[in-house]
Amino acid sequence: MGVNILSKERILIVDDEKEIRDLIDIYLKGEGYETLKVENGEEALNILEENDIDLIILDIMMPKVNGIEACLKIREQREMPIIMLSAKSEDIDKILGLNTGADDYLTKPFNPLELVARVKSQLRRYKKFNNIVTKAEIGEIKENILEIDEISINMETHEVFKDGIEIKLTPTEFDILTLLGENRGKVFSIENIYNSVWKQEFMQSDNTVMVHIRKVREKIEDDPRKPKYIKTVWGVGYKIDR
Structure with a gap:
């Protein structure tokens, strides 16, 4: 070490x-x-x-x-x-x-x-995450907004709003949402998401991605059981195509 x-x-x-x-x-x-x-x-x-x-x-x-x-x-x-x-x-x-x-x-x-x-x-x-927030607070960077229907994602301040109401996401949840949101229409496998967000080798027995997807849905979806934003492509993975 x-x-x-x-x-x-x-x-x-x-x-x-x-x-x-x-x-x-x-x-x-x-x-x-x-x-x-x-x-x-x-x-x-x-x-x-x-x-x-x-x-x-x-x-x-x-x-x-x-x-x-x-x-x-x-x-x-x-x-x-x-x-x-x-x-x-x-x-x-x-x-x-x-x-x-x-x-x-x-x-x-x-x-x-x-x-x-x-x-x-x-x-x-x-x-x-913290560095970006600090810069935004002192006006050193401009806003960069990603819109997904009623959801607004500020890529600079890491703030997420739905219908004007702020949604609190952890940094990991934010990374998953923006990964899918910036690549709308593209299907990401669980392994793709894990490699992109955690930047580590994926283990087939690891259910971390599915759990985090569930948590994001619980925060952004009106009905997490019938998701409007993060869709499951059975046998393949997840996508946002709005």
Whole structure:
């Protein structure tokens, strides 16, 4: 592991297993990240009140406040990337259906190098998002609007509106919507979307894309069960053709 002396991001590690916390801590510090470690969701929420955190690694099964509850609470006020950890793949299917707002998921046991890769990917996306917002606020760039019927997407500020009402999307959800919106009529397979948005090698057993598509639909569609915008092309993938 090479030390990246330019990396100053601070990562919060939340897991009730000390061995897991320490393992993740070693690998992240090896990449130059600053870390904070706590053992449950309650402590994580307290840490967030007093510290600037760039990314959270959040275990699902914990005492006091579990990962699901903590994630929902965090998303009420904050948009930093959240990577959730689960002891069982079955848990992930269950958790993802709750629209917690997490950006990525890993099942235990996991390869620490895989976790580091996902951390880097999420931080790159989040940093890009924040830089664009900052520039827009000081008027350094002009608006670039993508229109999809009633939906208006500001590519510069990462704001999304439907009928004039703002829709809050995570950076990952925004990337999926704009990928499909900028390529209207083109069908993207799950693998295409994963490679384009996460920029990692796709695993056939990974249902992350489908879950994120579901979350985007829940936010932009009048009836997610009968989507108007993001259409499923059975056996192929997804598209926006409006």
